[in-house]
Amino acid sequence: MPDPSSSLPTNALLRTAYNALSARIYAGVKAGRDFDDLRPAHGNAMEQLELEDGLRLTEMAARAGITVQSMGELVDDLEAKGYLQRRPDPHDRRAKRIHLTDRGRNNARIAKQAVADAENHLTALLGNQHYQQLRRALQQIIAGDTHDDERRGTAP
Amino acid sequence: MPDPSSSLPTNALLRTAYNALSARIYAGVKAGRDFDDLRPAHGNAMEQLELEDGLRLTEMAARAGITVQSMGELVDDLEAKGYLQRRPDPHDRRAKRIHLTDRGRNNARIAKQAVADAENHLTALLGNQHYQQLRRALQQIIAGDTHDDERRGTAP
DNA sequence: GCCAGATTATACGGCAACCTGAGTAAGTAG
DNA sequence: CTACTTACTCAGGTTGCCGTATAATCTGGC
Numbered sequence: 001m002p003d004p005s006s007s008l009p010t011n012a013l014l015r016t017a018y019n020a021l022s023a024r025i026y027a028g029v030k031a032g033r034d035f036d037d038l039r040p041a042h043g044n045a046m047e048q049l050e051l052e053d054g055l056r057l058t059e060m061a062a063r064a065g066i067t068v069q070s071m072g073e074l075v076d077d078l079e080a081k082g083y084l085q086r087r088p089d090p091h092d093r094r095a096k097r098i099h100l101t102d103r104g105r106n107n108a109r110i111a112k113q114a115v116a117d118a119e120n121h122l123t124a125l126l127g128n129q130h131y132q133q134l135r136r137a138l139q140q141i142i143a144g145d146t147h148d149d150e151r152r153g154t155a156p
Numbered sequence: 157m158p159d160p161s162s163s164l165p166t167n168a169l170l171r172t173a174y175n176a177l178s179a180r181i182y183a184g185v186k187a188g189r190d191f192d193d194l195r196p197a198h199g200n201a202m203e204q205l206e207l208e209d210g211l212r213l214t215e216m217a218a219r220a221g222i223t224v225q226s227m228g229e230l231v232d233d234l235e236a237k238g239y240l241q242r243r244p245d246p247h248d249r250r251a252k253r254i255h256l257t258d259r260g261r262n263n264a265r266i267a268k269q270a271v272a273d274a275e276n277h278l279t280a281l282l283g284n285q286h287y288q289q290l291r292r293a294l295q296q297i298i299a300g301d302t303h304d305d306e307r308r309g310t311a312p
Numbered sequence: 313g314c315c316a317g318a319t320t321a322t323a324c325g326g327c328a329a330c331c332t333g334a335g336t337a338a339g340t341a342g
Numbered sequence: 343c344t345a346c347t348t349a350c351t352c353a354g355g356t357t358g359c360c361g362t363a364t365a366a367t368c369t370g371g372c
Contacts, residue, residue, distance in 0.1 A: 319369095333355100334353085335352075337351100339347080
């Protein structure tokens with residue numbers, strides 16, 4: 001197959017680049033240890049607890065940009081597999097705080113490293129200057145589209 | 157919500173930028189006319205027939221990088237909605253050729269325009285030079301990861 | 313000409329990762 | 343105390359794929 005990427009819309013380039021990079025990170029996580037029972041979507045939850053332990057479900061869903069129910073499923077799964085634990089919030093008996101277990105913390109550390117490796121890979125591939133430019137361009141796209149779409153809503 | 161994009165991994169930036177751009181294109185297609193019955197995935201099929209009419213299912217699936225069954229579903233749906241038509245291949249009685257109807261051709265034209273609009277939007281947003289650089293960087297990421305992942309396969 | 317094996321399309325079932333809608337329990341404001 | 347809001351759970355649906363299996367047809371070797 002001749003490389004068709006030069007004629008593809010930028011749209012498609014973004015998606016393919018994202019997939020490639022995600023696969024790299026995901027492979028890095030799974031290669032590290034016995035974390036075969038994690039699927040990419042679980043990263044949505046793990047990522048956040050790595051930064052801030054003891055979040056509530058609602059908060060996590062909002063940060064990940066998915067519904068509370070969806071995040072609930074991920075957390076259910078991760079709890080069953082021993083990566084994290086729900087504990088009642090002492091100050092609000094409606095809420096539960098979600099904490100990493102030792103296993104979860106261990107995995108989070110490796111995931112963090114895999115992400116860092118991917119960033120280093122990009123810097124090496126593009127050169128630091130182009131790497132920074134890429135990030136700036138992506139941020140502009142994200143910010144630029146937010147303005148226009150705010151009133152019109154995103155696609156269903 | 158304070159803009160967190162500056163600290164996000166490049167990975168996440170790629171995904172969000174992709175989503176933003178896709179939503180823009182998709183909105184463009186739907187705004188143009190009465191194509192409310194199309195979902196984003198249908199683009200996988202329409203895109204190709206726009207370039208080359210009368211392809212077979214197998215060919216389309218291979219080009220889109222999805223299975224024959226998945227493409228079959230999309231084609232079923234598009235056929236039911238009057239965007240395209242299956243006609244027997246006169247030279248191979250196993251095969252069917254997939255052709256755009258008038259409605260399909262009309263939609264393809266609008267979709268093409270929506271993609272072009274999105275590219276123009278990007279050029280205006282980033283400046284032509286940075287736009288070109290973005291595309292180059294994405295192509296490098298795609299090509300760069302292909303080499304490494306070829307033997308190891310992509311993530312499940 | 314005929315059979316083995318590949319190709320083309322379809323049918324059926326399953327799964328991941330989301331969603332909407334409807335509920336319960338607990339907190340908060342008047 | 344009532345009315346509203348917040349946090350979470352339960353049930354069920356949708357989208358977009360995949361795997362396996364089957365029937366019809368084509369192709370190459372004999």
